[in-house]
Amino acid sequence: MGFPEDHLIPLVDEGLGNSAYLVDLGDGRALAVDASRDLRALHAAAERRGLTVTYAADTHLHADFLSGAVQLGRDHGARVLASAAGNRAFDHQGLVDGDEVDLGGLTLRALATPGHTDEHLSFLLLDGRSELGVFTGGSLIVNSAARTDLLGADRTEELARAQYHSLKRLTALPDQTAVWPTHGAGSFCSAPPGSERTSTVGAEKRANPLLAAPDEDTFVSQLIASLGTYPAYFDHLGEANRRGPGIVTGTPLLTELSAEQVRTLVADGGHAVDVRPAADYAAGHIPGSLSIPLRGQFATWLGWLLPDTAPLAFVTADGQDLSEIVWQAYKIGYERLAGRLAGGMPAWTAAGHRLATTAFVTADRTDNRPYVDVRQESEFAAGHVPGAVNIELGSLTRTAADAPEGAVVACGHGERAMTAASLLERAGHTDVAVLDGGPADYAAAHGEQLVQGTEDTRS
Template sequence: MYFKQIVVPGMGCFSYVIGCPAAGAMAVVDPKRDIQDYLDISRREGMKITHIIETHVHADHVSGNQELKSRTGATIYMEKDSPVSFPFEPLKEGDRLEIGAARMDILETPGHTPNSLSVLVSDLMRSEEPWLILTGDVLFVGDIGRPDLVGPDVIDQQVRNQWQSLYVKFGQLPDHLEVFPAHGQGSLCGKGMSSKGNSTLGYERAANPMLQFSNFEDFHAAMTQTFPVRPKSFTHIIQSNMHGAPLLERCPMDLALNPDQFEAAMERGAVVIDTRGAASFGGTHIPGSINIGFEPAMANWVGMVVEPDADIILVVDGPERYAEMQTILHRIGYDRIYGWLAGGMSGWVMSGRPVERLPQYSSRELAEELVGGGLPQIIDVRTDAEWKQGYIPGSTHVALTDLLAEGVPGLKADEPALVLCGSGYRSNIAASHLQHAGFPKVSSLAGGLVAWQRAGNSVMKDVE
């Protein structure tokens, strides 16, 4: 049997290839939208892609099931009542799929969504005993799937479903079973996931805090408290996955835009995402652009800041980075990408067009401001949990997600304000957002609280 986990860095998305080289066939489980990895494995290992299995309708990334079906003719398999509008082969509890030495037994495990599946996998060359389980989003390494994404009206039933799936159905499975989830660290489908990509059922029973409850009432109380923030992109992604994502060949063509064309796109309402680092953006950037620096986790932040139906143009460091950005944005359903600024910021500057700056305070400068009393308002955009670990004296806490949704209460357009986060990444997102919203006197703390403390400065903590 052939088995491989495919990882999308930053987003924490896992997909799987299960096949049998002797039989010359393979299945892809929970495929990402960019499918070249699966095509490469198919060619290299001599296995035709015959099965596409979805454990559920995903909320955080667009599925590659339509791309794979278009390229390979493979059949899509989903839970029998899945709310999708495209053809698929229904799966139910007890169904079995076999590809040579690879056997896949289907379990219905609702909880993250009402129509979730898990897949017990056996390597018949070794034993008929299941070797591993693909748990989708019902069980992660270190956490379990959030139950709130299908709406508040059914959350109580979802939590009850989770209990049945995790404590009753999985409770009948052996400790040695290896666990391979659909997501890991970086995904917003849970909130305490490990960086490790797999585990065992026995270890999760011993160490996963969400598998430690002795009764349903306590489990229900824990599962109906706070959840990770829901990005703007999630609703759009769910709808794309329910109706079948458009094929990538139908998306806008790649365009290297000169400054005239770039400015014309801006005047038509396109959103400018500047993917350069904080220091480069701070030195000079296009007025109205949003700084979301290029890093593996940036997809989550694009999903927080930019509307899914927005026309997007990019400031990137060349055509290779533009191609990478296209892939990242397509993964979360942002398909209206209309080009990148050829020549980068140098081309924009040399065309004589206006630029803005986003001042970057050093920790030493901020410390001197604190002593001198000439301090602007300090806005800390970290999470509640980060804030409780310590904050700079005199700062105001407005979590980035709240700032993006509601702004900063009481902040006036002519009032200087310094924004900080943990490392300077989120503060540049927040500050560029505020600049775009009409607050020209904002700045960012370079290096964030990490740099502040490494410079020998102290933080305060609230006494409970």
């Protein structure tokens, strides 16, 4: 059979920077590859085409999201395909290098490609003897490769060497072979982060800087040098995926909580998470609450800054999608969702509880405050305000004391900076301001030029 181009349906999670894939096998059946636990988009795509997902393949034990494969087994009766070396604790078909699965006209061949994880497989999709494309998961990524430090610093170099050989194996495929990675633009699993999501073997051989390395040692040095920080929850999600995520029936609901219930929850060790836009949080919020505006990156910062062991109460604005809060939390294994403040902040003030506010200022109103840039080091190095201090947002839970008093906190637009300000306020800083804008706005307002590199900062 032929393979029409529109039978491959990429399902992009912009927030995590990942792609899952739904392959229409042409007879009402489908293959899902690297689907996350948030299956809303996949279910919608399958329903539009009248497809039943009969196979769910995972390239590796994901660190950045819970797999949806077990759920697809329950919802569609899908057969789960994954590496036998992953020792998954649920029903699946364990594959080793060279194993083939007959999809009914098409064939899926497992290729051992360790590096990102020990048990990593890529899946080559074949039509007869023709290589249509390869699902490279966390191995070959567009103009990049996946990071190799998720199993510990003591194994980073070993896995980087394995990654080198895996990429060599993949690029031995015919140049026209499509490359379908899981990790892509915005993914913290990419090293360094890429911009495109799909490619071909030939395009990668021409343009991927890691593939231009003249030898293995140079490749390893370049890959390791590109590794930035990653969210804290990555350290335990691989094991959660090995055990298998729990089945979810329907969309879990957020219980309505009174102001007094939220206050008690926080007093007992829980957390109030304010998902309203940054400007709303600045105008008035529960003292000690954490600002994480609800957007694509919500799950990343929730999992980076808070533990999954304490109950969470959410503060929302009118019209926000409560199911989005739930699914972003659930896809990274955060299920202790106590509920949301019924009536929002008006209910909090009506109950007689005090408000806290945060200065949210434009670039021309910063009053010569110290400038703290909470973006990733790579973003900072690409262009920052002269004299700025770089303290990555992800590190602030342990380094808040390092921030200068009376600082203006900034990121690219203001969302991460408001999160940082809420962490600083929780740590006792009382005179924090947030820049409504980014470094270019500040430089323009102060007649400065952005500088590159990290020489004049600490992180």
